[in-house]
Amino acid sequence: MSRALSNPWWRLGLRLPAVVLATAVLNFGLLKALPGDLVDVIASESGSVSADYVAQLRRLYGLDRSAIEQLGAYLAQILQGDLGYSFRFGEPVLPLVLHRLPATLALVGLALALSALLGVWLGALAARRPFGLGDTVISALATLGYSAPMFWTALMLIVLFGVRLEWFPVAGLYEVGAGYQGLRLLLDMLWHLVLPVLTLSVYYLAVYVRLTRASVIETLQEDFIRTARAKGGGESHVLWRHALRHALLPVLTLLGLQASALLGGSIVVETVFAWPGLGQLSFEAIKSRDVPVLLAVLLFSAGLVVLVNALVDALQRRLDPRIADPAGAA
C-alpha cells in the first residue's frame, strides 16, 4: 500500500465521493424500478389531469429523456448541491434533510456512545472471570437484549415508563406549548431522548458486551499480559490498562460497522417515538414515494457511515501504532 493510501484522511477523501456516487447510482436505479413515476403520483393526487399537462410535467421534470441522460442530470445536480424538490413536504430537499439531520445525529450519537461505553465496561467485567456468576448474569442479559425486536422494546418501555410510571415523555422532540428557551429547552430535549436512546442502546449494548468479552478473554492469554503480571501489575491494572486497550481494536471495527445498522434501527425507533429525524422522514418519504427525499436520506446515511469509519480508523491508529505503519511492524 502506498504512503498516501495508508493515511486515513486521504482514504476518506477517496472513499466519500466514491460511496456517494455509488449510492446515487444505486438509488437512481431503484427508483427507476418503482411502478409509476413522480408525474403519475402528482396526476393521481390532483384528480383529473389532461394528457397534455402530464406530457408537459414529464418534460418539466426531465422524465421524457433517456435513463442515462436523467442519471447524468441528477449527478450534475448533486454536484451543485441541488438535491431536488419534495412534493410531499412542499420544500427543497436539502434544507428538509439538513433540518432533520441534527435530531437523528443526537439520537444515534448518544445511543452509539452509551452502548459502546457501557457495553465495553460490562464485557470486560464479564471477561474477568469467565463462567463466573457475574459473567453468567451479564451474558444472559446481553443475549436477551440482543433478541428483542427494537420497536417492541420501545413499546414496552413506553408502557412501563410512559404510561404506568409516567416518568418520561413518550413522543416528540420537546414539550410543545411549554415555551422553553435555551438551556431549559436542551434539557427538555434530552429528557425526550431518554427512552429512544435507551431502546437503541439495549440492543446494541448486547453486541458490544459479547464482542468485548470474547476479545478480552482472548487477549488475557497473550504473552504481553503475562509480562505485565510478572512485572507486578495488579489484576485490575492488567485488565483495564493492558488487556482492554488491545481488546478494543475489534470493538472499534464493530463500531464502524454498527453505524450503518444504527441508522437503519433509528427508522423504527423514530417512528415509534415520533422523533422527527431522518428515520421518520425516510419512512414518510417511502410511503408517499417522494423520490428526491429518499435519495437524499440514503446519500446522507452512506456519507455519515463513511465519516464514522474514518474516525474509527484514526482511533485504531492511536491505539495500535502497528496499523499505521505495517512495514515497521514485521
Place this chain on the structure above:
Amino acid sequence: MSAGLRTLSGWLGALILLGLLLAAVLADQLYPGDPLDMVGAPYLWPAQSAQTPLGTDLMGRDLAAGLCHGARVSLLVAAASAAIAVLLGVLVGAVSGFYRGRIDWVLTRVTEFFQTIPAFLLAIILVVVWRPSLGSIVLALGLTSWTSVARLVRAEFLTLRQREFVKASVALGAGDLHLIWHEILPNAWTPVIVSTTLLMANAILSEAGLAFLGLGDPNRVSWGSMIGLGRDALRTGWYMTAVPGLAVMLSVLALNLLGDQLHRRLTPRLARQGAR
C-alpha cells in the same frame, strides 16, 4: 455459567425452535380457518377465557391462532432469505478469495459498499418498489444481508487456497470448479453454518420490523403486524403488543443460543478458552 449450563442453553434453543416449527406446520390443524376472523369478545386478557388462552385483540381475534400462523411467515422468511444470503455470500466470497487480484478488488468494494448503506433502509425501499408480499420480503432481506457471509467465505478461501491439499489437487490437474466446490468449500462451511443461524435471527427481526411499519404481506398474519395492531391499544391492552413480541424474542433467542452452541462445538479451541 458452567460449560454444562451452556450446552443446556444450546439444547433449549433447539427445543424452542422445534416447538415453533411444530406450531407453524400444525397451524391449520390447531387453528383451522382464517386467523384474521373474529372468535370472541375483543379485549379478552390472557387466561381470562378458556377458549382463548392468550387473549383476543381489538377485533376479537385469537392471539394464539395469530401466533401459530405468524410462526409460518417468520420461519419461512427466515429460512428463505438466509438461503439467498448464504448463496450470494458464498458465491461472492468464493470467487473473491479464489481468484484474488482485480476481481477480488471489485467484489470487495461492492461488499464494502453494501455494508455502508443501512441494510434495513435498503430492504424497506426494495419491498416498497416490489410491493409488499412474501416473495418481495424474502428477496429484499436476502439481498441486503449477504455481506457478512461473503467476507467470512473470502477469508476462508484466502487461507485454504494456500494449503497443501489444495496445491496437491492443482498439481493433479484439477480445474477451478473442482477446487472450489470439492476441495475448498467443504472445509469452509463451519463459519457459514454459525452465521446462518444469526442471519435467520436477523431476518425474523427485520421481517417483524417491516410488518410493524405496514410493509408485511397484507394477506397473512405476521408477528410484526400483530404488534403494529396492538400498538393502537397500548394504553388499555398492552398484552396485545407484549404477546407477539415475546414470540419474536423467543424465536430469535432460540436461534442465538443455537448459534452460540454451534460456534462452541465447531471451534473447540475457543470452547476451551471460554471465548464467545
